[in-house]
Amino acid sequence: MDQLGVGIDIENISRFDKMSRTKDKDFLSKIFTKHEIDYCFSRRKPAQHLAARFSAKEAIIKAASQINLDGIGYNEIQIFNSKRGMPSALILKKAADTLNIKVSMSHNIDYAIAVAVLYGGQ
Numbered sequence: 001m002d003q004l005g006v007g008i009d010i011e012n013i014s015r016f017d018k019m020s021r022t023k024d025k026d027f028l029s030k031i032f033t034k035h036e037i038d039y040c041f042s043r044r045k046p047a048q049h050l051a052a053r054f055s056a057k058e059a060i061i062k063a064a065s066q067i068n069l070d071g072i073g074y075n076e077i078q079i080f081n082s083k084r085g086m087p088s089a090l091i092l093k094k095a096a097d098t099l100n101i102k103v104s105m106s107h108n109i110d111y112a113i114a115v116a117v118l119y120g121g122q
């Protein structure tokens with residue numbers, strides 16, 4: 001393992017309450033990929049999932065900065081869920097091609113938190 005970075009973040013769910021997939025389309029697409037927007041708005045409480053993904057992106061950006069990988073845009077990070085719900089992430093940037101990412105998220109009615117670990121690389 002050549003490089004290792006860790007990041008954590010917490011967000012208020014209220015920041016994403018009342019977000020509309022149509023009215024807030026421009027804002028949402030600056031932060032989230034289409035895949036993420038589809039996932040969040042397919043859930044009963046989209047705000048919890050939006051906040052969790054925002055938190056995961058911030059955690060990944062912090063972890064990346066620890067290994068001198070800067071300048072990652074929010075929508076250059078893609079969060080996926082396996083069929084069983086387990087999250088994973090990709091940084092859609094060539095400089096991150098050889099990095100491994102581990103991410104974990106949790107949310108309740110008030111807060112979403114996420115932790116990310118990045119390892120590998122050149």
Ligand SMILES: CC(C)(COP(=O)(O)OP(=O)(O)OC[C@H]1O[C@@H](n2cnc3c(N)ncnc32)[C@H](O)[C@@H]1OP(=O)(O)O)[C@@H](O)C(=O)NCCC(=O)NCCS
Pocket residue numbers: 048049052081083084085086087104105106107108
């Ligand atoms: C996985 C499990 C521990 C999550 O507990 P929880 O209290 O509901 O989770 P939280 O509310 O704290 O966090 C939700 C986040 O956990 C993550 N998560 C969900 N399933 C997960 C899993 N199997 N492994 C790791 N993380 C998981 C997701 O990121 C989810 O947020 P998202 O939907 O916005 O992506 C719980 O669902 C469980 O024990 N399930 C039984 C095991 C299982 O895999 N069941 C699937 C049946 S098909």
